[in-house]
Amino acid sequence: MNGYFLLVLHTHLPYVNHPNHDLYLEERWYVEAVLESYVPLLMMFDRLQEKKVPFKVTISLSPPLLEMFRNTTLTEKLKKYAEKLVELCEKEIARANTQQERDLAGFYRERFLACLNYLDSLNGNLANGFKKHAEFGNVQLITCNATHGFLPLMRHQPFAVDTQIKVGVETFKRHFGFEPKGIWLAECGYHSGLDETLKKYGVEFFFVDSHAFWYADERPYFDVYRPVMTPSGVFAFARDPESSEQVWSATLGYPGDGRYREFYRDLGFDRDYDYIKPYIDKSGVRVNVGIKYHKVTSRETPLEKKELYNRDEALSAAKEHALDFLNKKISQINSLTDVFNQPPVIVAPFDTELFGHWWFEGPEFLENFFVEASRYRQIKFATPSEVLEKFDSFQIVTPADSSWGNGGYFDTWLNGKNDWIQLHLVEIRDRMKRLAETYFEEKDPLKTRVLNQMLRELLLAESSDWPFIMTTGTNVEYAVNRIKTHVKRFLDLETQLVKDNIDGEFLARLEQEDDVFPWIEFRYYAAFQTRKEG
């Protein structure tokens, strides 16, 4: 008897696009994620495939991220950034005092060059890299709701939820040419009834946090270790609480090992200001540049006392930890099989950026995990669609309202620090609905463009990242500004539309800056449209 293991990587960044500026501070989120996580993971998949190692990974790519992949201005910035880093590495090689430092600078130089080559091989669009592995069948790609809006807080405006799902499915189709079978709901945010909307758009499965099963309307016979079917016929997979704890716990997790690279000690802060200035933010603010020479050493070691990083040592740690994790999974499978007398399904979802960005050796950990696991029969990797094929019976359960945020409910996205945004979001959604109905038959191309742009602004304002950032307290000003900007743009466009006084230049500028979903239709927002399709 054996068990199934589903690795799920949720890949999302908010849409950050400032085409009229040099690399914007927040655009660094994107370039860092690409260079440190997405490309290394894709390269790792390539290696596994070459070695014919069996692996299966479920990857959600959020619509904003897919839109960033195809944004050529952003891709150019990314390339320039990587080229600057290669230049910095060359300076570093020249200034190095010891062989060890020289080796490290050389290691980074090669790494950035390899990334640049890899991007070129994909014609600059990372979606091509993911699609390739989806076609081989090792990766199941799934979508995410439109702008990663937190759906449980929109449930009283069902047309808003509907549009988030519709646009999520549509974006995926446009980028990949096939329908997504599954969805990662932003922040695992689920509320009862959402399954009906998913059903309507052909989504077959989604993911929830463990307590969505534990507190469901009826007790799940297999705990979280088997997908359930919701009353509308959509399948839900629940997170295994152990896997994430083992990998990512702040106290017990693997990334804290002394041999791994230290995230917080970075050249951007270490070097003389004049020397590093061309490589940090334009404003002169020091930021991480992604070149880090030190290892964790120990949790207690202060940053300035950290020892130099040793790549070989770090890679052997990644191997040890992969073996340890594998053993834990096998014994978990064995004991669950004893309890249920049936094969369990273990679902381990993570934010993709954990692997590579936060935990530099994360991709190598996963690689070792798959390589080592191929020697055991007890653990089988599968995609959600494959799991649904494997079993003949499913329990019918309505999962409980929940999220994977702090506390397990909606607190992170609704609290004293961010509740002010509700007034605006609720209002502009209602206005969008009214206008979509009023102008449903509108033929004038300029007015149609205004209405479509209003829907883009609305969706961008809905991103769960902004209230999240306000709660956690870093980059708050940017998050507040983004919400205000999109709401204000929405209201300004509305005034121009209603007064029939459209400023074409203004509109064109917004279309260039907030250029997500170029194919979008404001009519999605008409309530009767929603009813008609449903």
Next chain:
Amino acid sequence: MTCEELEVFLSKNPTIQEAKALARKLGLKVKKRMKKSEVLKLLQDFAKSLVSQKKEEKASPPQEIRENGLPQSYGSDRLVLLSVNPNLVYVYWDLSSETLSKLSAQKEVLLRLYDVTYIVFDGTNAHRIFEAGVHLSMTRNYYFHVPMANADYLAELGFKAEGKFVPVLRSNVARTPSNTPSTSVRQRWIIKGKRTVKIGEPPLKPVERIHISSQVESGR
């Protein structure tokens, strides 16, 4: 005194004594140790409040009153209730100028939260009622701690007149998330190629009303 008159007064660079006298006359709180600039600021703020009042009276589009570029109100007459977690709900309101003046004229403005789990609410039959006094000039939202997870709540904003609550705005219904395993022992299964199979007790019909007299609760 109109806003314009006040502005004319301020533009004449009054002495601190003149400014203080006027401020007192207008009913503003003037402290003995206040500097001239502070008194003038007080008067300027008062002038500004007159402007915004006037705008609302004219029922001009409320979005013209902007703070940091966004409207403070859309005049939408809306009460929105959102659940935060099993024991917390959030309610905010956005009032039209008519509703605002109607409520502001009342002595006791109240926000009520009703537990309407499993009932069709008719205004009087809630299982329980939670009440909070509201100062409309200071508060625009409220968090209620609620005792029951997996329960339906509904809010009303209104006032008390002659001991009776008069609702002015009603919110949507919000359900709090569950935080305990279900007590149901029922299991439903779908087996490929077969119908749904039920195991365990048959489901109970939902309770129409929990046996608490809402008459007593609402004090009627």
